[in-house]
Amino acid sequence: CSTVPNKTMAAMAHRHGATVVVDGAQSVPHFRTNVQDLGADFYVFSGHKLFGPTGIGALYGKAALLKEMPPWQGGGNMIESVSFEKTTFNDIPAKFEAGTGNLAAAVGLGAAIDYINQIGFEAAAKHEEALMAYATAAMAAIPGLRQIGTAAGKVSTLSFTLKNISSEDMGKFLDSEGIAVRAGHHCAQPTLKRFGLTSTVRPSLAFYNTFAEVDKLIAAIKKAKHQLS
Known part of the structure; x- marks a missing residue:
């Protein structure tokens, strides 16, 4: 934002x-x-x-x-x-x-x-916006995945839940795949309550991330969906 x-x-x-x-x-x-x-x-x-x-x-x-x-x-x-x-x-x-x-x-x-x-903030922001658009579209195609917060122009932080898999289990699974995320209430329990949630998984993207790393995240989420749900 x-x-x-x-x-x-x-x-x-x-x-x-x-x-x-x-x-x-x-x-x-x-x-x-x-x-x-x-x-x-x-x-x-x-x-x-x-x-x-x-x-x-x-x-x-x-x-x-x-x-x-x-x-x-x-x-x-x-x-x-x-x-x-x-x-x-x-x-x-x-x-x-x-x-x-x-x-x-x-x-x-x-x-x-x-x-x-x-x-350069401008160069970093341009790259992050492209990563966010790519990741958001890829996550939207995963059945059962709910993205939390999809406002235009938001900073490059994703937040999601996956049906029948707890955020904590998803976070541990992604960690085992070499992907660092945060799982929990993110110091924002009232906000999560507004969405009817107690926790989400939060991957964050930055200027040093790549499209290949986003692909790895998406593949790992799909793998978790297959193995954990």
């Missing part, structure tokens, strides 16, 4: 005095994000979803809101001065970066961002 729905929802929320936090972990690897244009008060993403290291992420926040917030952790670098009478915290962002940071992961995340910028 694009940033337009988020931008619209942020404007609606602001009209009612709400603070808007956008979790961009699933979208930030797939298209350019302009946080100023988006209008959210906070925007967050994790490093590993951007092909970087685990254990690191990024938080964007509007300066006025960050200045009002107290630090959540104490330690070196976040103190301007301290005495028995009072403590004065450093200005943002240092106020929120207590102690020694995860330096190795920060370097790794920077390298990952440089890497995706070298490839």
